[in-house]
Amino acid sequence: MKWETVIGLEVHTQLATKSKIFSGSSTAFGAAPNTQASAVDIALPGVLPVLNKGAVECAIKFGLAIGATLNRVNVFDRKNYFYPDLPKGYQISQLAKPIVEGGALTVHVDGTERVIHLTRAHMEEDAGKSLHEDFHGMTGIDLNRAGTPLLEIVSEPEMRSSAEAVAYARALHTLVTWIGICDGNMQEGSFRVDANVSVRPLGQQEFGTRREIKNLNSFKFLQQAIDYEVRWQIETLEDGGRIEQATVLFDPDTGETRMMRSKEDAHDYRYFPDPDLLPVRLDEDWIESVRAALPELPTAMQARFRNDYGVSAYDAAVLTGSRALAKYFETAARACGQGKLAANWVMGELSAALNKADLGIEHSPVSAAQLGALIARIHDGTLSGKLAKQVFEGLWEGAGEVDAIIEARGLKQMSDSGELEKIIDDVLAANPKSVEEFRSGKEKAFNALVGQVMKVSKGKANPTQVNDLLKKKLG
Amino acid sequence: MPETSLSALAAQLAGKQISSRELARQYLDRIAALNPSLNAFITVNAEKSLAEAAAADALRAAGKAGPLTGVPIAHKDIFCTEGWLTTCGSKMLHNFVAPYDAHVIQRFKAAGMPSLGKTNMDEFAMGSSNETSYFGAVKNPWNTAYVPGGSSGGAAACVAARMAPAATGTDTGGSIRQPAALCGITGLKPTYGLVSRYGMIAFASSLDQAGPMAPSAEDCALLLNVMTGFDPNDSTSLDREKEDYTRDLEKPLSGLRVGLPREFFAEGLNSEVAAAVEAAVTEMKRLGATTVEISLANSGLAIPVYYVLAPAEASSNLSRFDGVRYGYRAPEYSSLDDMYCKTRAQGFGAEVKRRIMIGAYVLSHGYYDAYYLQAQKIRRLIAGDFIEAFKTCDVILGPTAPGTAFKLGEKSGDPVEMYLNDLYTIPANLAGLPGMSLPCGFDSRGLPIGLQLVGNYFSEAKMLNVAHQYQRATDWHSRQPEGLK
Numbered sequence: 011m012k013w014e015t016v017i018g019l020e021v022h023t024q025l026a027t028k029s030k031i032f033s034g035s036s037t038a039f040g041a042a043p044n045t046q047a048s049a050v051d052i053a054l055p056g057v058l059p060v061l062n063k064g065a066v067e068c069a070i071k072f073g074l075a076i077g078a079t080l081n082r083v084n085v086f087d088r089k090n091y092f093y094p095d096l097p098k099g100y101q102i103s104q105l106a107k108p109i110v111e112g113g114a115l116t117v118h119v120d121g122t123e124r125v126i127h128l129t130r131a132h133m134e135e136d137a138g139k140s141l142h143e144d145f146h147g148m149t150g151i152d153l154n155r156a157g158t159p160l161l162e163i164v165s166e167p168e169m170r171s172s173a174e175a176v177a178y179a180r181a182l183h184t185l186v187t188w189i190g191i192c193d194g195n196m197q198e199g200s201f202r203v204d205a206n207v208s209v210r211p212l213g214q215q216e217f218g219t220r221r222e223i224k225n226l227n228s229f230k231f232l233q234q235a236i237d238y239e240v241r242w243q244i245e246t247l248e249d250g251g252r253i254e255q256a257t258v259l260f261d262p263d264t265g266e267t268r269m270m271r272s273k274e275d276a277h278d279y280r281y282f283p284d285p286d287l288l289p290v291r292l293d294e295d296w297i298e299s300v301r302a303a304l305p306e307l308p309t310a311m312q313a314r315f316r317n318d319y320g321v322s323a324y325d326a327a328v329l330t331g332s333r334a335l336a337k338y339f340e341t342a343a344r345a346c347g348q349g350k351l352a353a354n355w356v357m358g359e360l361s362a363a364l365n366k367a368d369l370g371i372e373h374s375p376v377s378a379a380q381l382g383a384l385i386a387r388i389h390d391g392t393l394s395g396k397l398a399k400q401v402f403e404g405l406w407e408g409a410g411e412v413d414a415i416i417e418a419r420g421l422k423q424m425s426d427s428g429e430l431e432k433i434i435d436d437v438l439a440a441n442p443k444s445v446e447e448f449r450s451g452k453e454k455a456f457n458a459l460v461g462q463v464m465k466v467s468k469g470k471a472n473p474t475q476v477n478d479l480l481k482k483k484l485g
Numbered sequence: 486m487p488e489t490s491l492s493a494l495a496a497q498l499a500g501k502q503i504s505s506r507e508l509a510r511q512y513l514d515r516i517a518a519l520n521p522s523l524n525a526f527i528t529v530n531a532e533k534s535l536a537e538a539a540a541a542d543a544l545r546a547a548g549k550a551g552p553l554t555g556v557p558i559a560h561k562d563i564f565c566t567e568g569w570l571t572t573c574g575s576k577m578l579h580n581f582v583a584p585y586d587a588h589v590i591q592r593f594k595a596a597g598m599p600s601l602g603k604t605n606m607d608e609f610a611m612g613s614s615n616e617t618s619y620f621g622a623v624k625n626p627w628n629t630a631y632v633p634g635g636s637s638g639g640a641a642a643c644v645a646a647r648m649a650p651a652a653t654g655t656d657t658g659g660s661i662r663q664p665a666a667l668c669g670i671t672g673l674k675p676t677y678g679l680v681s682r683y684g685m686i687a688f689a690s691s692l693d694q695a696g697p698m699a700p701s702a703e704d705c706a707l708l709l710n711v712m713t714g715f716d717p718n719d720s721t722s723l724d725r726e727k728e729d730y731t732r733d734l735e736k737p738l739s740g741l742r743v744g745l746p747r748e749f750f751a752e753g754l755n756s757e758v759a760a761a762v763e764a765a766v767t768e769m770k771r772l773g774a775t776t777v778e779i780s781l782a783n784s785g786l787a788i789p790v791y792y793v794l795a796p797a798e799a800s801s802n803l804s805r806f807d808g809v810r811y812g813y814r815a816p817e818y819s820s821l822d823d824m825y826c827k828t829r830a831q832g833f834g835a836e837v838k839r840r841i842m843i844g845a846y847v848l849s850h851g852y853y854d855a856y857y858l859q860a861q862k863i864r865r866l867i868a869g870d871f872i873e874a875f876k877t878c879d880v881i882l883g884p885t886a887p888g889t890a891f892k893l894g895e896k897s898g899d900p901v902e903m904y905l906n907d908l909y910t911i912p913a914n915l916a917g918l919p920g921m922s923l924p925c926g927f928d929s930r931g932l933p934i935g936l937q938l939v940g941n942y943f944s945e946a947k948m949l950n951v952a953h954q955y956q957r958a959t960d961w962h963s964r965q966p967e968g969l970k
Contacts, residue, residue: 049585053805055578056565056587056684058719088801090848092825099804151809280848282857285690285798287720 011248012212015240016220017175017205018129018167021182022160023192024136024200025068031135031159032059032102039198043141043152051157053097058286061086065159066290068191069109069133070300072161075189075307076128078113080297086133086287090280094151095138103162105281108132109290115185116309117177118327126178127166134160155199161191167206167217172236176229179203181308188308188333196227203232208253209243218243219253223260223267235260239267311336319349328357334371338378345382348389355381359402376405383412396469397421423472427479430463430471434479437462448484456480489650491556491704498545498555505545505555509538509599512557516601516648519969522629525643527562527620528570529602537599544597553707554597559649561640562603563610564695565684566590573686574606574618574636577806577813577832587684588716589653589695596711601649605639608834609803610660610688612636613906616897617836624893625668626966627932631890634664634906640698641668645933646969651699651708655685657692658791659886659910662922665698666885666935669924671952671962672698673705676942677917678723681716687802689795690721692914701962702923702952706730709945725943733950739773741951744878746781749909755888761926761934762884765955769882772954779874779881783866787911788904790867793847793860794915799837800844806832839900868916875941880951884909885922885935913939923952924961933961 030037033050050057073080085107088100110131117124136158141150163182169175183201187194194201203226208218223239226232238260243253255273260266306314312326315336321329329339335356343352360381364374384401387393393401393416404415416422424430438445441462447455463476497503513531520526534557541555565571565583567590572578586594593600607617615623615638623638625631626646633642637654641664644652654661656674665672673696680695687693697708710731715724745766750759766776808814808828815827833841847856874881886906896903913920918939925936936955940948956962 052810054565054585054811055571055573055581055583055686055805056682058683060718060720090801090804092804092807094807094809094821097805097810099807100801278850280801280845280850280853282797282801282848282853285721286687 013209013244014212014214015170015172015236016167016208016210016217017169017172017236019165019169019175019179020204020206021163021179022136022202022204023163023186025065025159025161025191026193027062027064027068027159029062029064030157031062031065031133033157035157037158039195041154043150044154047138047153047156051097052153053099059102059284061287061290062159065133066109066292067300068159069131069161070292070297071189071191071304072131072163072186073110073113074297074301074304075185076110076113076115078128078131079111080292081107081109081111082292083107083289084109084292085289086284087281088284091277093137093140094149095140095153095156097138097153097156101135101137102284102287103134104132107289109292115178115181117174117181118324119171119174119177121324123323124174124177126168126174129164129166131161131163134162136160161186167208172233172240175205175236176233179229179232184308184331189304199227202227205232205236205239207236207239207243209240209247219255221253221255221267222257224257224270226260231260231262234262234265235267238265242267305333308336315339315349319343319353321349321353325353325357329353332371338371338374341378342382342385345379346385346389348385351385351389352382355385359399363402363406375408376402380405380412387412387416391472392416392422394423394469394473397423420470422470424467424470424475427475430467430475431479433466433471434463434476434483437466438483445484456484489647490701491553491650491699491707494556494650495553499550505538505541505557505599506535508555509534509557509601512601512649515646516643519626519646519648522969523624523626523642523646523648524621525605525623525633525639525646525648526559526602527572527574527605527618527639530569533569534599534601537594541597541599551596553711555599556650557599557601558593558708559601559604559640559643559652560590560593561606561637561653561655563606563655563686564590564653565686566600566603569600569603571603571686572620573610574608574620575833575837576619579619579813581812583684585684588681588718589685589712592711592714593653598711604637604643604652607636607638607660608837609686609799610636610655610657610693611799611836611840613659613663613903614891614893614897615639615664616893617834619834622893625890625932626969627669627890628930630892631932632667632893632895634667634886634890636660636664637672637698638664641665641670641672644668644670644698644700645966647965651697651704653695653712654698655688655693655695656910656914656920657688657694657795658914659907661696661698662910662920662935662937663886663906665922666924666937667890667933669927669933669935669961669964669966670698670700671702671705671921671923671956672696673709673921673945673948674913674919675709675713675945676723676919677914678721679713679919679943679945681714681719681722683716683718683722687798689798690802691798692791692795694914701956702921702949703731703734703956705921706734706946706949706953709949728946730946730949733946734953736950736954737773738769738951738954741769741774741880742878743769743774743776744779744874744881745776746779746784746874746881746883748781748784749883753887753905753908754884755928757928758884758886758888758934761928762882762936765925765936766882768955768958769951772958774951777878779878781867781870781874781912783863783870784912786863787867787915788908790860790863790915791907791911792843792904793856794864796840796844797848797857798844800841800848803833803837803841808832836900864915867912871912871916871918871939871941879941880944880948881939883937883939885937886910889928889930889932889934909937918942919945919948921948921952923956924964925959926961927964
């Protein structure tokens with residue numbers, strides 16, 4: 011039987027506000043346990059929440075960025091359950107009237123474009139952390155994270171493979187960092203993914219029973235977890251078994267998912283509107299001022315890059331992987347007037363060098379203006395691609411500006427055809443065998459001669475010119 | 486005890502006839518003498534009180550005294566008070582010393598009013614007799630075999646026995662007004678949102694409101710001036726211009742339209758209470774008021790609605806008492822769940838547990854629409870009745886409670902009978918309206934009878950005017966229980 015995978019994602023993004031969603035405590039990561047937990051955060055008797063306007067603004071930005079409906083009146087609810095790192099015994103969240111409903115995200119998978127619709131996005135507070143190590147059989151509680159603002163972003167179950175799920179998660183990650191509402195740091199838990207996964211016989215309308223994989227904190231784990239889960243579900247069904255609705259955890263060490271709790275253990279959260287908080291009302295002026303301050307969004311920028319710089323859809327998507335990357339590309343492309351060449355350099359040589367050095371584009375030793383100048387020298391024939399790579403190395407090492415490096419290292423292409431002709435004559439004289447072979451019809455021999463010329467010229471010969479002259483002399 | 490209106494005490498302090506320290510000492514001595522029999526206070530700390538009084542004297546010496554600087558006050562043990570045990574009448578918080586001051590406490594401190602201690606109350610403000618307190622029942626100063634009402638029973642009793650010139654209370658379904666009625670004092674529950682709830686341990690957030698309790702309406706007006714005001718720490722606090730609640734006290738009542746809800750004079754009302762309230766109506770007319778019969782048609786549903794909504798909110802508000810971070814934790818347990826179960830089973834009393842269970846039930850999956858949502862709809866209908874009524878009257882008048890004080894133990898075995906005590910007070914909480922109770926007579930056993938006024942939103946000054954004019958013409962509010970030991 012052929013099976014179809016159905017995936018929906020719930021992503022918890024930590025909003026990049028300085029203070030918590032309902033208190034004035036700092037949200038900075040990594041402080042000593044419980045040093046960023048105020049009376050409100052530890053839920054002392056009598057304390058009350060006061061909504062952080064900055065968190066609402068982040069949610070508005072997101073809603074606008076995905077073309078969603080912003081609920082002009084949205085409501086905070088209490089989700090009641092007991093856990094030691096949930097100080098109030100309830101989490102303040104939004105159930106019936108979330109701030110954001112609908113919207114969509116365009117993603118690229120294997121060269122095709124897919125539109126993934128979103129169900130909703132709602133504001134809520136994070137819980138603290140339970141620390142099970144270092145306490146000799148006891149559990150430590152750190153409430154620094156309690157009350158950190160989150161935007162939970164829920165997609166429709168529209169993804170049909172782990173690759174699509176990863177593409178969606180990546181696009182979402184790009185977007186939330188792009189509009190500045192989340193720092194995107196997955197190691198620190200700023201962007202956490204839950205995947206709802208089910209399978210069904212291809213062609214069947216109804217969804218299969220889903221299992222939810224919790225708390226995936228890397229795209230690699232997301233892919234591995236879904237792949238494992240899908241295989242497990244298909245095997246279970248093909249063996250005549252049944253899938254029970256459940257919440258599972260992914261173990262990166264074994265690459266397997268394991269059951270955390272079944273549907274029978276599911277909580278009744280007894281949601282109701284939080285009487286300590288008034289409904290949130292968004293006025294039009296506020297929304298419009300947030301809209302006006304939004305940066306150009308990735309999708310719009312991709313279209314513009316294709317149009318203005320002639321890059322492919324794939325390249326445009328890669329180049330808009332982050333705002334910093336897009337800005338770098340555009341600065342370089344404008345400096346040299348060569349969009350496609352700039353795209354190739356940014357995605358090729360530069361990316362490789364950055365990866366090797368484990369640097370982000372923000373910390374590139376070669377500035378966009380320098381790369382632009384380098385490409386300009388390729389375009390005007392001063393440099394061959396090979397020489398350009400040497401100049402790039404010079405730039406990377408901080409040896410100065412492009413023209414200075416060319417000058418200092420003598421990397422200019424040979425423009426004097428007399429000098430080149432002499433080299434070619436010498437090479438032809440020294441390689442009679444190759445000349446003979448070429449004349450007897452072996453094309454490969456021609457390439458060997460070109461190689462020799464380039465070698466003798468120390469790479470400074472213009473390859474096109476070498477070709478032309480060689481053909482003339484041999485022909 | 487000589488008559489001790491706040492304005493008289495303030496004048497004595499201003500005239501240097503007495504220092505704040507001396508005044509506090511007098512009250513502390515009286516507390517020491519009477520508290521063993523009345524149990525109105527959970528915590529008394531003479532040293533702290535006297536230090537606060539000395540600070541008030543210093544403030545006065547520095548020329549920085551406000552209108553009530555140096556006048557002492559007792560605080561209900563529901564308000565977090567920095568450095569003071571704050572128990573909310575529960576074993577759950579029997580050891581909880583608050584590390585911060587509630588907004589109300591901050592305001593009284595800023596006004597230079599020393600605290601005389603923390604008053605007893607029904608556990609987590611759940612009760613109408615003060616019998617649910619972990620620290621034992623409070624006795625009614627008029628007859629110690631009787632309850633003082635609740636939940637602010639300690640506050641009402643301490644004021645009635647003049648162990649404090651005034652006290653703070655809180656009112657979720659009548660917890661200021663009903664004990665004020667049963668103890669023969671004046672108490673006011675302001676419009677919801679007028680007094681910050683920050684630092685006031687929550688029972689039912691959408692209904693809780695703090696207010697003043699004192700012998701007279703004039704005292705309450707002065708206290709309300711201290712207590713009210715916008716607080717950015719409470720999202721339901723109203724940002725409005727500060728009012729002087731004493732401004733209309735002396736206005737004559739001519740032209741006042743008093744609404745008499747027919748539902749408040751119907752079956753279930755004790756005849757002696759009915760007679761006293763009717764006599765008060767006659768007095769109001771003599772003072773120039775006219776009466777108009779009104780209907781609060783849905784008020785009969787107030788108790789069932791309240792006992793859905795208040796427990797729903799309470800079940801969630803009380804979840805933080807889990808033994809993890811502060812307060813009581815069971816001494817022995819075998820697992821996390823066992824720790825929660827034992828801590829809460831041992832830390833909460835029967836009435837609190839009953840309401841948590843009711844609340845969890847009405848919020849649970851499959852019952853939410855039938856109970857919680859339905860109750861919210863009826864709540865709006867009840868508020869609508871009042872809004873309609875205030876088109877034809879300025880203030881609504883009726884009994885505060887259906888009867889006078891009952892004997893200790895008399896109703897504690899029957900929750901529904903106990904709940905009926907708040908029949909007339911709950912509607913104002915559900916509508917968010919201001920209400921007050923003032924003394925209007927005594928029954929044949931010598932127990933006080935309370936008269937209730939309910940005003941339109943923000944009409945506290947008007948209600949205080951009506952109450953003050955009535956109190957100028959009568960002396961019920963200045964009577965004191967005799968034979969207290």
